[in-house]
Amino acid sequence: MRPLFHPSIEDVTVEAILHALADPVRVAIYADIVAQDCPQNCSNFLTVSDKAVPKSTLSQHFRILREAGLIRSERCGVEMRNISRCTELEQRFPGLIRAIVTAHTIQSADEARARMPAPKRPARRAATK
Amino acid sequence: MRPLFHPSIEDVTVEAILHALADPVRVAIYADIVAQDCPQNCSNFLTVSDKAVPKSTLSQHFRILREAGLIRSERCGVEMRNISRCTELEQRFPGLIRAIVTAHTIQSADEARARMPAPKRPARRAATK
C-alpha cells in the first residue's frame, strides 16, 4: 500500500479542486466533511444521497479529494480519519471553497423542493412575504 | 447544424459549472470572456496561454461552456459572439463565479512568477540558507 499523498498547499490547483468537486458524490461527501467538525471515516459514506456507493469507488473518491488538496486523511487504527483543509485553502484561494459549498447547498435545497410531493400553496389572503 | 442550446438558469448545475471550469483551457477562455465587456468570438482563442488549440477542440470547449450555462453564444454573420452569463449566475449561485475567476487569477499569477527566469532577491548580506 502506497503511503497517502497530500499536496502542499502551494501545489494545489484550481483545476484539481474543481475537477474533484464536479462529481455529485464527491461534492456531497466533501460538503459533509466540511460541515462536521470532527474527522469522518470513509465508511460513513457507503450511502450518499440514499444511493449505495461501492467501497472501491469510495476509496477512489477519497483519493481524488485528498490529492486535490481538499482533505487530509490519516490512518487511525483500522479506520481513516478525514478532515477538510478549509483553513489552508481559504488562505490560498479566498472564498472559493465557501462559494462552492454554498452553491451545492442551494442546489440541494432546490432539488429537495422539486421532489416535494404536493407543493401546497398558502391560502391567498394570508400571504407569506 | 443543430441549433445552439442554452439551459435556462434554474437548470444550471454546480456540477456542470465545475466540470466546465476544471479544464485549464476552458477556464482561461472563460476568465477572458468575463474580463472583456464586449462579446468574444471563438477564434480569438486559437491560442490559449501560448498554446495552439485546434478548431474542433475549441468548438467542443465552447459547447461545454455554453451547455453548462456559463456563456451565451449567438451567431452574428459568419462569427459567433460569446458573452458570459455572470449576472444570472450570480443570482443563482452568489459568489461562485467570482471566486473561481479570482482563484484562477491568483494561480496564473503564481505560475507566471514561477516561470520568472532569475528571481532576483534583495542582496541579503549573509548566504541564502
Place this chain on the structure above:
DNA sequence: TCCATAGTTCCGCAGTTCAGAACTATTGAA
C-alpha cells in the same frame, strides 16, 4: 493464530475527450 473490519489495488468494460478531416453556413467579390 485466526477472524472481522476498513480501506486499497487490480483490471476489464463503458463512457469521455482530443484532434484531424470533412462538412455547413454566411459573406463578399467577380
Place this chain on the structure above:
DNA sequence: TTCAATAGTTCTGAACTGCGGAACTATGGA
C-alpha cells in the same frame, strides 16, 4: 449566380478516464 474565404460544427477513431467487482493489505481484537 457562382466562387472563394472565413468561422465554426460534426464525424470518427485513438487515447484516456472512471466505475465497480474481486482480490488484496493493514490493523485490532478474541
